[in-house]
Amino acid sequence: xxxNDIGENRVNREGLKGWLNPTxxxxxRVSYWFQRLTGIFLLVYFIGHVYxxxxxxNGIDAWNAMLELTQTTGGHIFLILVIGAxxxxxxxxxxxxxxxxxxxxxxxxxxxxxxxxxSLNKTQRSGIWIALILSAVAMLYGANVLFE
Amino acid sequence: MNFENISKKxxxxxxxxxxxxxxxxxxxLFVVAIHILMRVIMPYNMSxxxxxxxxNYHNIFYAILLEIILVLIAIHGFNGxxxxxxxxxxxxxxxxxxxxxxxxxxxSIIAYGTRxxxxxxxLEI
Amino acid sequence: xxxxxxxxxxxxxxxHSGNDNNEEKIHKKELNGPKKxxxxxxxxxxxxxxxxxxxxRINQNNEKSNSHFDEYKVSxxxxxxxLDTLLDVKSxxxxxxxxxxxxxxxxxxxxxxxxxxxxxxxxxxKISDLISEDDxxxxxxxxxxxxxxYIKDLVTDFSxxxxxxxxxxxxxxxxxxxxxxxxxxxxxxxxPEDLDKFLQFSYCIKCGLCxxxxxxxxTDMNFPGPQALSQAYRxxxxxxxxxxxxxxxxxxxxxxxxxxxxxxxxxxxxxxxxDPALGIQLLRSHLLGFNKNEKKIAKLRxx
Numbered sequence: 001x002x003x004n005d006i007g008e009n010r011v012n013r014e015g016l017k018g019w020l021n022p023t024x025x026x027x028x029r030v031s032y033w034f035q036r037l038t039g040i041f042l043l044v045y046f047i048g049h050v051y052x053x054x055x056x057x058n059g060i061d062a063w064n065a066m067l068e069l070t071q072t073t074g075g076h077i078f079l080i081l082v083i084g085a086x087x088x089x090x091x092x093x094x095x096x097x098x099x100x101x102x103x104x105x106x107x108x109x110x111x112x113x114x115x116x117x118x119s120l121n122k123t124q125r126s127g128i129w130i131a132l133i134l135s136a137v138a139m140l141y142g143a144n145v146l147f148e
Numbered sequence: 149m150n151f152e153n154i155s156k157k158x159x160x161x162x163x164x165x166x167x168x169x170x171x172x173x174x175x176x177l178f179v180v181a182i183h184i185l186m187r188v189i190m191p192y193n194m195s196x197x198x199x200x201x202x203x204n205y206h207n208i209f210y211a212i213l214l215e216i217i218l219v220l221i222a223i224h225g226f227n228g229x230x231x232x233x234x235x236x237x238x239x240x241x242x243x244x245x246x247x248x249x250x251x252x253x254x255x256s257i258i259a260y261g262t263r264x265x266x267x268x269x270x271l272e273i
Numbered sequence: 274x275x276x277x278x279x280x281x282x283x284x285x286x287x288x289h290s291g292n293d294n295n296e297e298k299i300h301k302k303e304l305n306g307p308k309k310x311x312x313x314x315x316x317x318x319x320x321x322x323x324x325x326x327x328x329x330r331i332n333q334n335n336e337k338s339n340s341h342f343d344e345y346k347v348s349x350x351x352x353x354x355x356l357d358t359l360l361d362v363k364s365x366x367x368x369x370x371x372x373x374x375x376x377x378x379x380x381x382x383x384x385x386x387x388x389x390x391x392x393x394x395x396x397x398x399k400i401s402d403l404i405s406e407d408d409x410x411x412x413x414x415x416x417x418x419x420x421x422x423y424i425k426d427l428v429t430d431f432s433x434x435x436x437x438x439x440x441x442x443x444x445x446x447x448x449x450x451x452x453x454x455x456x457x458x459x460x461x462x463x464x465p466e467d468l469d470k471f472l473q474f475s476y477c478i479k480c481g482l483c484x485x486x487x488x489x490x491x492t493d494m495n496f497p498g499p500q501a502l503s504q505a506y507r508x509x510x511x512x513x514x515x516x517x518x519x520x521x522x523x524x525x526x527x528x529x530x531x532x533x534x535x536x537x538x539x540x541x542x543x544x545x546x547x548d549p550a551l552g553i554q555l556l557r558s559h560l561l562g563f564n565k566n567e568k569k570i571a572k573l574r575x576x
Contacts, residue, residue: 008433011422014491016236018419024391025486028537028550032488035534036232043225050218050261056205057267060198067196090177097170099535102558108473111546119551120537145192162531163560235493235532243527 028120031128035092038085045082076146083142084135091131099124165227172224179217186210205268218261226254322411323348324400326358328370329416331423340423342414343367349400355413356384356395359427371426379544382480386427387416392482394544418485434484437497441505441523446516449570461571467512474507474552476545483539483549495528499539502530503552509559512571521560530557 022033055066069075098104104127106118160168186204187195194200204210230250234243326347331340345366347358356374363370374384377396384395389403395415404411421429450461483499484490490498497505505524508514524530533553540550558564 008436008494009422010494012417012419012429013494014419014488016492018491019488025536025538025541028535028541029488032534032536039225039228040232043229046221046225047257050257050264054260054264056198056201056271057264063198063201071193071196086180090173093173094177096535097174099554100557101561101563102555103563105551105554108470108548108551108555110469111473111476111548115543115546117537117540117543117546117548117551119540119548119554124537145188148192158527161525162527162529163525166531167561231532234527235489235496238493238495238528 026120027125027128031092031131034088035096038089041085042082042089045085076143079146080139080142084139087138088131088135091134092128095124095127095131169224169227172220172227176217176220176224179213179220182213183217202268202271205265205271208269211265211269214265215262218258218265222254222258222261226250226257229253321348321350322400322404324358324404325410325412326362327412327414328359328362328426329414330370330426331417332425343370351399351401353400354396355386355388355393355398355400355403355415358400358413359395359415371424371428373428380478382478385418385480385482385485387414387418387485389414390416392418392485392542394480394482397544418481420485420487420490421481429481431479431481433494434479434481434498434500437501438479438504441497441501441508441520442516443501443504443508445508445511445514446519447513447570449515450573459574461513462574463512463571467571470510471507474503474547474549477504477507477547477549478545480544482542482544483547486538486542488536488538489532489534493528493532496532497524497529499533499549499553502533502556503539503547503549505530506552506556509556510568512568515570517568524556525560530560533557 019033022029052066052070055062095104104121104123106121109118189195190200205214227250230246233246233250236242323346326345327342328345329340330343345362347361347366349358354377356377359370359372360374363372372384372386372395374396375381376383379394379397382394385392386395387393388395388398400411400413403413415427417423417427417429421431421434424430477500479500481500483503487496487499489496502524505520509517509520530553533550535550535554537550540548543549555564
């Protein structure tokens with residue numbers, strides 16, 4: 001049984017299984033889920049990209065061999081995904097920085113039935129949608145440049 | 149029950165780390181935008197030709213820009229990874245090893261990228 | 274949540290002069306009026322139905338392998354809550370079911386459980402809101418709250434949750450005024466505006482729904498959780514309290530407030546409108562220094 005430093009057990013913690021299903025709690029949860037996935041994906045791409053460009057140091061043949069490997073249809077689709085992921089991660093990241101600095105959240109007041117939370121308001125939802133739309137547009141633009 | 153904070157001995161406070169995380173994120177956005185623009189100011193395929201790429205590296209400002217991107221993204225990305233990893237398991241050994249692992253990852257990717265930039269800067273066409 | 278009734282703005286009673294959002298809220302409700310009326314109409318067609326209640330059974334030993342689901346057929350009317358059906362089953366079908374409940378009116382926070390996969394209060398969730406009229410075999414699944422260790426059936430162990438709550442020192446601490454040995458001990462002077470800043474967060478009933486829905490709590494045991502963090506803000510912004518620095522040191526930890534990523538699930542499930550996510554973000558903005566703390570420690574009224 002896994003325990004932490006003060007000896008508590010973690011029975012019945014939802015764990016990654018609960019994390020993987022973002023559909024139960026509204027758009028904010030989806031955006032959190034996307035932010036994480038795109039973050040990990042972009043880190044993997046970043047490491048790959050640094051490795052990919054390092055072939056430059058081995059001369060023109062190594063560079064061209066690497067280009068041949070990456071400038072394929074699959075490579076282009078991967079790049080388009082990177083463009084989408086980075087656009088979403090940036091736009092949503094900016095929204096999160098604002099939110100975590102207390103901007104665009106609304107004021108605490110006296111809650112009234114049906115208790116709609118002020119923090120999950122239209123500003124947040126439209127922020128998430130703008131991030132999603134921007135990434136879609138960026139992907140279309142990227143596809144246009146790559147597959148011209 | 150023992151409520152002692154087990155992670156008191158930290159180099160940075162968590163709030164300082166998060167400030168760094170935010171700042172590196174915002175700065176990276178701008179420099180990466182310039183980096184991508186360099187790919188589309190001329191036809192994309194042409195911009196990736198060996199001569200053009202090496203020319204980019206010869207431009208000292210662009211080389212510095214690449215180095216800045218490298219450092220910013222490495223810090224932002226590996227700190228993000230550290231956050232995800234320490235949320236998974238909670239004991240001192242795991243947290244310590246994950247922190248060290250991400251710092252090693254961060255430093256090695258910066259070192260490896262810097263090597264490319266320096267060599268690229270000195271390459272003959 | 275499925276709690277949509279026709280709440281026209283006109284019945285919005287009470288003096289809310291201190292609340293800037295109020296007018297906007299009324300306006301919003303009026304805008305949503307027709308849509309909600311429709312939902313009430315569709316609900317009113319709800320006829321008596323026999324539903325299948327699936328209840329998670331486990332016995333103390335905390336081993337998932339010994340758990341199973343038991344199914345019961347219960348009849349339900351339009352106004353029947355999940356707690357009603359659970360008690361019906363316990364009274365007439367299976368006495369061995371364990372569940373925790375008390376007030377039956379969303380005030381005590383005992384009957385939190387996972388109903389159809391989402392944490393809700395059983396007394397505050399109507400069967401008719403969960404199933405559709407056309408469903409030939411409606412099923413309601415009741416499981417114990419996630420992220421809380423099992424005790425028996427739907428009863429879970431709250432000790433980890435309360436430990437986190439205790440850790441943020443959820444009580445007024447005041448070093449500016451002598452509140453212990455004062456001859457002139459009287460009340461604090463606090464304006465309605467001061468009250469409005471924390472009142473919402475003091476409505477927390479510690480039902481554990483937010484803790485159960487939080488994606489960080491799902492894996493991070495040392496994370497205080499939405500409930501404890503929003504309570505930290507409740508005392509932080511209270512003008513009677515002066516222990517801001519002490520609380521900041523507790524929550525500015527590796528597993529502290531920064532492990533919140535604003536997934537908003539806590540506010541989504543909160544049955545009392547506490548909006549823990551709002552409290553956490555506001556607390557964080559103070560911690561970052563974006564929001565200046567204009568708080569003046571309240572003075573004791575002279576006798």
